[in-house]
Amino acid sequence: MTPLFLPTSRAAMAERGWDELDILFVGGDAYVDHPAFGVPLLARLLEAEGYRVGILAQPDWKNPEALRALGRPRLFAAVSAGAMDSLVNRYTAAKKVRNDDAYTPGGRAGARPERAVIAYTAALKGAFKGLPVVIGGIEASLRRLAHYDYWDDRVRRSVLVDSKADLLVFGMGEAALLEIARRAAAGEPLKEMRDIPGTALMVAAPPADALKLPSYEEVAGDPESYGGAFRLAAEQANPWSGRPLAQPHGERWVLVNPPAPPLDEARLDRLYALPFTRLPHPSYTETIPAYEQIKFSITAHRGCAGGCAFCAITHHQGKIIQSRSEASVLAEVRALTRHPEFRGTLSDVGGPTANMYGMVCGDEAARRVCRRGSCLHPRICRHLAIGGRRAERLLARIRDLAGVKHVFVASGIRYDLLDHQQEYFEALLAHHVGGLLKIAPESVVPEVTAIMRKPGPEPLEKFLRYYRESCREQGKRQGVVPYLIAGHPGCTLSHMVDTALFLKRRNLRVEQVQEFTPTPGTLATCIWHTGRDPFTGARVHVPKSPRERRLQKALLLWHLPRNHGEIREALRECGREKEGQELLGAKGPQGHQGLQGPKRRHRP
Structure with a gap:
């Protein structure tokens, strides 16, 4: 049976016999039913749990009727700016307006609002009075505390304050969003869900075990306080031993719970086995550049142990590498070979860093108390198992599949691991470089x-x-x-x-x-x-x-x-x-x- 797209209209809801949704997703990217796109991934997961889910992709945030297209959801709305922070998506480093948007049909710019999390949440609150709203995705994730904003050239409040959302989900979000949905279905108000890992919310007073950060007012007026708040927050990033963070904003507090633990292999495999069509929604008549780029690529793992100072991946996905099983990856490749446009070439098999597939911390006790921001800097952690045999074996098994002619690695690699991954690098250069590495x-x-x-x-x-x-x-x-x-x-x-x-x-x-x-x-x-x-x-x-x-x-x-x-x-x-x-x-x-x-x- 061909999988159906998730509903984007009342007619599509009627085809499933639904008169209302449980959860409405609103996102800044076009709807591509593919696991590389965050909103469809989370929506498919909730669908698999029995929730009635619909998607409004790039709606007109200035038109309340556009937000009402699928009706008021029974439980809550979930908002994401998309795969990129909306201001990074909109402006260059020189603060010039970009002329394109890879996540929009035709690559056109302007289909999503600036500060999309705030704009979409305000639009939903206006269209549906009293509707609970959960915000997430990379824009909300990286702005969960008071933060320096390059485009305003000042410290802004937590996006929770400016959006007036009920809950914020940071990180990849699967476990937190499932828990929110379960509790909401049981009748618990979102604003009372104070203890879910990977979430943040506004509270009148912080719990006793919370680490109190300098207030928004302090960090906005004093760079030294800003640096101190950053250091304190960074030291509590461990999912197992980190303390809740509490930062005053006026008379209320932003409470940030510890991150959600990483997904184990079985749960990660389950995500990629969900019934994605792997196609853009059929209502689109123009190509979506971001989809064309990843159409025949495979995400083998998530997370990055590098912890580079300029990179948001560790802050969003975490530094712990979460790898899919070989069986899961091979099943996805076999499914791709049946795609009508597939001609035998996989454009990429990787993740944030391709040769981190299969890397694990070899000491669970050390992992649970670790405060390092990087597993590789200033030197490779002695507990990190960094051999490349598992990654090399995966690529070899993919090469042997029927219908696969070429397998390229287009994700970046960490060349400083060469001494520990000789077999992987030999295989990479022999079989997987598409002319340029x-x-x-x-x-x-x-x-x-x-x-x-x-x-x-x-x-x-x-x-x-x-x-x-x-x-x-x-x-x-x-x-x-x-x-x-x-x-x-x-x-x-x-x-x-x-x-x-x-x-x-x-x-x-x-x-x-x-x-x-x-x-x-x-x-x-x-x-x-x-x-x-x-x-x-x-x-x-x-x-x-x-x-x-x-x-x-x-x-x-x-x-x-x-x-x-x-x-x-x-x-x-x-x-x-x-x-x-x-x-x-x-x-x-x-x-x-x-x-x-x-x-x-x-x-x-």
Whole structure:
């Protein structure tokens, strides 16, 4: 039987014999019935538990009738801005309006409101008086406490306060949302659900065991208090030993419960076995770019142990790697091979970091009290089992499936794990690089990578030597795409000159430059706002001026003649004009990154 899409209209509800919903989802992304999209994933899970669920995708938030299209839900509405924070989705790092939105049919911008969680919640409260609303997704998750907002250039209140939602779910949300639904169905008001892990709510007074943070008023007016609040919250991120957090906002408190424990393998497998159509809703007549990108990709795991300072993944998905079983992944691949458009190529098998599949903490007692923000920085934790055999075996089994011709790994990899995952890297380079391999050093300067919580230049150089030798031995013409960040806290113009020289000397060329965007909730954003590392108190250079950020970007793109004027300007600024001849005087080799082997085409 072909699975049905979840209802998006009264007619679709009538086809199922429903006269009302239990739970209404409102989201900022188009409805793609695929497990890579958060709202459909959660909606399918609740459907499997027997709840009547419908979806309003990208509704007109200015029109109350648009919000009433599926009627008033019996239990509550669940709101998400979508797969991205709506302001990151709407604006560039230079605060310029983007012209497109990958999660909208036709890639058109403007289909979701700015500060979508607040706008959708207000629209629902206006359309249905007294309707309980739960907010979640990455926008709500990272804004659950008072937070620095780059676009307003000030500290904003918790999104709970500004949205007037009843409950906030942070993290991936499956366990918390199921518990909320069960209690709501039993008649418990949302505002009385004070103890669900992975949730936050407004209370008149905090519980006795809560860790009290500096108030919103304090952190908004004093960067030192802001850094202190960030440090205290970060130290309570362990799902098993973290304390509830309480932050005053005026006369009330934002109460943030400890995170929900990660899903075990069986529960994660169950999610991906739900009856997704894996297609955009048939009402759409234009392609959805984000769907086209992941249509034939496989998510093998979630979470990231890296804990990079600028990345929101650890704050949202957690640092504990949650891997699906081989049987679950293989079943999904077999289902994909029956897709009418599948031609034998899987575009990706991975997760936030591809070679973290199967990694686990080997000491349960240590895991339950751990306060490290990263399992890899400043050194790899001795308890972390980081071998790559399980990931290598999974890729091998996928390659052997009927109907599968090519299996690529497009997710980023941690090359600093090479010494511990030799078999995985050999298989990766032999079978799974689609011409270009993505790596994310982000910087090559030790002082900067230490702030980023990234490996320094030595592991990168070792990996590049290994990669070049392997490509030559295998007769393959494959390149590397290095991702680097301009304007990150701690990075000076002189550091970026060092980076440009590193790239030039190793024949590396960056195709696109990431300009650091201070997203809510991250360590790097805290440093950006306060000018200090909240854990050490050390002062950190923050490149905030548009001119410095522009010159840093130009240095990363050293090979483009149009940037040479700005590069000379940067060299004069640093007093390093003597290095201009090396950087600009001779052209680098033609071709992509200069890491290719013999000039013959090869597709694994």
